[in-house]
Amino acid sequence: MDFWSRLLAHTPLSSASSRKDFAKDPARRLHRFEKEYSQLLHTWRHSSNLAHDDEAAEQIEIRLQELTSLLSDESRRPLPHPCISFAAAKQVYIPVAKIATSSYNEWIIKEAVLFFATLIESEEEAFVENDNFSGSLTNLLVRITGANSIRLSAEIEARIVELAFNITTKIRLNPEILPAWFKSHHHGPHDAKHVDGHDKFTGKTQKQDFPLFYLLMDYIHHEGKVGDFARTGLLYIIEAASSSVLLEQWIVESDLSTLMATGLGALYSQLSRKLVIDHPSNEVPPCLALSDYEHPKSNYEIVSSCSPEFLSHVDTFLSHLLFWQDVLNHCKSVEVKSTLLEHFQVIFLQQLLYPSLLESSDVDGGSSVAVLTYLRRILESVDHPDMINLILHYLLALPDVVSPAPADSGDIVSAARKRKSLDLATMMASKSEEAADPLLFNLVDLIRACLRSQNHQTVHVTLQLVSTILKRHHRYAVTTLLDTEGVLDESHHRTAGAQAQEIDYLMALAGTIGGDDAFNELYENLLRDTLGRVENHPCSTPLITPKTSSNNHQLPAVPDSLPSAPRSVRSHTLRPEDPLLNIMLDRLETFFTNPVETNLCLTEAVIDLAVCGYMHLEGWFLRSPQSYHFDEDDEEDEELPLPDPSLDPESQEYAEYVQMQQLKECRRRPKWNQSSLPRLLKVLQLLCDQVEAYREQVPRFDDLLQQRREAFQIADHAPPIPTPSRARTPSSQAPTVAGTPSIEKGMFDEARNPSRERPSGLEVFAQRILSELGTPSRSGSPRGRKETRRVASERVVPMNDATLLRTPIPNRSFSPTSVASAPAPISWDNRGDILNSQAKAFQAIDQSILARRIGIPEVKPPVEPITLSYDRKPAIVSADSAEGGEDASDDAEGEGEGGGEDALLAPSEDGETDAGTVVEEKTVSVSHVLTNVVLLQSFLFEMASVVQVRAGLFDEVRYT
Incomplete structure (x- = not known):
């Protein structure tokens, strides 16, 4: 059998399985490895200059590939691993490093780097702990990345930095191998005398102690994978400094x-x-x-x-x-x-x-x-x-x-x-x-x-x-950016009646702007957003986090290691004369002529002032409790029946009576005095009055404002697929009004009947505006927040501190200029052409109104203070109530087409109107004003949500 076995082994029939047998046989693998290594040395020694000997360089590259392939294949096979042992015993890596550094050949350098990486990945023979191995590798890396080396490709640089990163990973997992890569040469006083100040400052004298460290430093500014490997490897070295005093000292002095x-x-x-x-x-x-x-x-x-x-x-x-x-x-x-x-x-x-x-x-x-x-x-x-x-x-x-100096x-x-x-x-x-x-x-x-x-x-x-x-970083702003004062007790908290009254006031201001959208859903979304915003504020954590123990009354402070860090924030309020607040309110007074970006950031900053849990709102955001005054003859005040005179003042019944009396006192609404309002609320009232002035003097103001809201709705959501209009029978067709486009009449009918579907004309109008401006369908809410919806179907009117009453909003109607008898029905043949021509004319009129330039209108100060009570709704001014119904609307429109519009939109050449009033120099378009009006209404709702959320989250309302 031995004879025939030897005979078959040399026949071509066995050549297919010879490679598998060769890979499985450790002795044959070692023989092949030794042969390739000897040929590598032979080629290198007989080549005078590899940089100019292309044939020798190619042969060395092939031999290095074979050596790396053998080592990689053997590391995945079961023991024994004679090739890896041979490489460690004969220190094969030393001549490989010398060949690569002297070759100035990019491909040889690449194969040498892969060879060293394969030895490290084998995790045998303790290569990373060997001083000769670390010396050869660091010398190779320093030489091929130095100033006198050839320019390497990005791929090879990535492999070099990845190799260095792998070494730092080994050091992090096993700090005992650090001495093989870091050798601190202590520089005595004699050596320091010969080093100038600049060298001492930059640490150039110690670069040879840790070449791997400086190799990574050279690549930390690179982008992509190279920079990630370099930065992470450097982090591992710095982390290892905690286990080596010598390395810690070296890093400090480097x-x-x-x-x-x-x-x-x-x-x-x-x-x-x-x-x-x-x-x-x-x-x-x-x-x-x-x-x-x-x-x-x-x-x-x-x-x-x-x-x-x-x-x-x-x-x-x-x-x-x-x-x-x-x-x-x-x-x-x-x-x-x-x-x-x-x-x-x-x-x-x-x-x-x-x-x-x-x-x-x-x-x-x-x-x-x-x-x-x-x-x-x-x-x-x-x-x-x-x-x-x-x-x-x-x-x-x-x-x-100044921290106390530590003992020497x-x-x-x-x-x-x-x-x-x-x-x-x-x-x-x-x-x-x-x-x-x-x-x-x-x-x-x-x-x-x-x-x-x-x-x-x-x-x-x-x-x-x-x-x-x-x-x-609110704690840094308390004593620097803001002029604040401390709040020591709960006497500064507002009462339950004042809380409901002030929310109603903000809702009433938003109601004066009006609109056909349902603001209940909008307000609910704002409440959720505000709740998350307040909870995520860094100052809110110690206030809302439940205490884990009865003895643990305070959470640990922010882990600052520097002694100059400010202390934790305490209860405080903003002084009304704060310079930053008043500068912001000055900007708020010109809200409608401000750029939209400015108004977005301005309203954002005001809300950010009020979000901190330690910042009290009374005095600058809301009325101060010291300014509360109550009417003695208030009909709502029904005195509780007097307790039994024989009742013991120390008894539980008497304590309950006193508590109920205090609760009723706190539910009383203070007298609303305009002079006691903080400047912020006065400015908001002024802005809402200016909206009323715009409504009176700008034609079709309410309709254009509603179209602007719908334009934001379309931009905030994907535009729906247009559906064909429903066929109408002649009997269901509404009569038209003489002199008024039928499409306009259709919109008025929709406004009076909210249960019907809104026609797609408004959506088409908003889409046309957005398409002309080149605006994509993306988040378009006026506040710029994707999660906040700006459109709904009814308004929220909070009637007290516990419940929110949902009240449908009365739709504004716009009466035509003149009312006449209905003309004869239009024939169905030419109805489409008439509607198209009328729609174009209608849109042209709107475009001319939107393009007009206007300034800030002058408004009269309020004659009587606004009073709010439990038994009535907030004063929501509508077109009908303000002007006396539909007839008054007709008169208002007539004035808008004549003197009313010209008084605001058409000043004389000398900058004065007919009444001699000087018009503001800065003017903006009506379209700009409409966007800012929508933004103002959203801001008012957001302010109300802040007041309501804080009251429930931080217990800021007094009931006793």
Whole structure:
């Protein structure tokens, strides 16, 4: 059998299975490996220069491929692994590294990197713990990525960084292998004398101690997979510093913090100095498209915020900023973290960010817009408490808190950090002799100045920054941005009667704007949104989180490690004379002529002021309890029957009587005095009066306003598929009115009969507007929030503090100019042509009205204060009630076509009307005003929802 077996083994019939037998046989694998390795050495030694010997380079590449393939295949097979053992015993990796470094051949370098990666992945023979292996690999990586190496492709660079990342993963899982890759050479005092200040500051003398560390540092700014591998590998090394005192000291004395801070500064410097906020032409939000929005001009110096290049630069900068945050989160060494934060403050904050804020201006093309936008994006992206504290503490010029100096323990890491701090201070002093001081001009001064700017984009981005600080970092704004006072007891809380009265007042103001949409559903959605918004505020957590123990009355504070962090927020209220509040109210007074972006941010900032759980609304948002006055002869006050005189004052029955009496007192509604209202409510009343003035003087104001709401509805949802109109019989056809288009008459009939389906003419009108403006079907709610619906079928009128009464809204009717007898029915043959021509004429009239320019109308102050009570609805002003019914509507329209319209829309050439009243210089289109009116009504509902949600969530209403 042996003879025949040997004979069959050499026949061609057995060649198909010979490769499988060869792979399974460890001895034959080893023989093949040794043969390939010897041929590799032979080719290398007999080649004088691989860079110019293409044939030899190709042979070496093939041999390296074979060696890597054999090792990879063997690592997946069961033991024994003679090839891997041979590579470890003969140190095959040493000549492989030398061949790759001297070849200057991209393909040989690639195969060498794969060879080393295969040895590491085998997890045998302790390659990563071997000093010779680590020395050969680090020498290879340093040489092929150095300045004198050939230019490598992105694929090979990715493999190199991935190989370095795999090594850091091994170090993280097993810190005992760190000494093989990190060898600290202690530099004594004699060596330090020969190093100048710049070298001491940058740490160049220690680069050879940890080459792998600096290899990763060179790639942390790259995008894609390369940058991800480099940043993550560096995080693993920093995390390993907690288990090695030598590594911790080395990181402190190295130039890690310097390179990271200067790299962040370099990315910040690449951002455009001048910026304009814009939207792509095909993605303009509907609330802007249906206004006087114009695309700002940009050029080679002023960059648009929607430019792809600008967006790429901002994303790169923010990604590196988040890498800073990741480093601080992974760093368990206090000294390393302190060194990083110190360099972040000195190099980035003091040398770059603050000077850019100080030098910004809104008159040079948008530098204020740029720097305020960058600061807002920074505060939105970062949530590490120490980084936030450094940024806001410095920019807001908060007082420094000097911590007690720790006892000199002789810790070598602490001593290293002190030396690094001195070097940093010396270096910065030599660069800047007169550094700017935030004590002279801080972020608060900049915000107040920018809010008074005439550049609406500056105001827009400043309000966004204010909202970000209020929403995410409210405790920094309490004593700096806001003028507040503490609230010590519950005497400042509003009573139950005042709570219901003020919600009714806000609803009444929204009711004066009117509309055919059902605001019950809108208000319910706003309540849900406001509840989530209040609960997610960082200050609300300790107020709404249930206590886990009776002894645990306070939640742990925010984990700040810096002593200068502000204390936790306490109960406070905003002073009515607060400068920021009054500047915002000044802007609110010109609401209808403001740009829509400004109004969106303005209303957002007001709500953000009221969302914090520790911020009391009384005094600036609502009436102060100290201003409550009650009528003695109020008919609603029914005194409780006096208790039995023999009743013991200490008894439970007497206590219940007193409690019921207090409850009734708190349910009384105070006398509504216009002079006791905070300025915010007075401004809102003024704006609603201006809406009434617009209604009286702008033709078809209510119909155009309803069309604008429906345009937002169509933009907020996918437009429905148009359905063919239903066939009408002559008997069901409504008679037409002489001189009035029949389509207009149809809309009036629909308004009087809400149970019928609304015709598709309004949807067609809104779709036509959106299509002409190039606006896609996307979220188009006036507040800019996708989750909030703006259209419904009835209005909510809260009648007391516990229930909400759903009351249908009376539909506004618009009477034609003249009423005559119905003409003869139109023949069915030409009905379509007549309707089309009349619809076009009707739309042309609306377009001419929407394009007219108007200003802010003058309104008379209210003669009598608004009084609200339980037994009546809020004063919802309708067209019929305000003008005396349909006949009055006819008169109002007649005035609108004549003197009433001209009084508002057509001033004389000298800027005065016939009555001699000076008209506001700034004018906007009627279309712009309509959008702002819808936004105002939404804001009023949102204010009411804030009052109602806070009352239930924070127990802000007194019943006793």
